[in-house]
């Protein structure tokens with residue numbers, strides 16, 4: 379059974395790993411389509427890690443047999459047919475979105491791993507942004523001025 383999934387996989391994390399492990403267990407060959415930087419830009423998304431590195435990290439995962447680029451919204455049906463895919467699988471955040479592919483393969487949505495996402499990691503890293511540090515500095519200066527007036 380051949381399995382196919384799609385995603386950005388920025389800052390590869392345990393939620394990605396667990397999804398790929400469970401998808402691979404549904405068959406004996408897993409292809410992962412990794413969104414290119416250009417496609418992410420079209421979606422209004424920016425990844426911290428560039429496509430070549432995200433693709434290399436996904437390819438190095440022991441549950442992954444092949445990586446292809448995802449560069450258009452419309453390629454999924456062609457990929458399923460061209461690659462002889464039996465199961466199309468995504469995390470639960472995509473529930474229902476790809477049911478139209480059921481005429482060419484099985485479509486499954488697996489529960490996401492709780493408590494982690496690329497966005498959450500990026501939000502945590504923001505505390506180290508020059509911009510965030512600058513606003514923290516301004517807040518401290520304001521607090522110091524208020525305290526000085528009270529003293």
Ligand code: CTP
Nearest residue numbers: 385386387393397468469490491494495496497
């Ligand atoms: N995924 C998952 N569990 C998580 C995070 C992601 O199962 N905790 C799955 C998604 O459902 C998707 C795949 O991993 O099928 C790739 O998701 P991606 O959007 O690249 O990862 P996210 O961490 O959700 O990234 P973002 O916060 O940018 O949406």
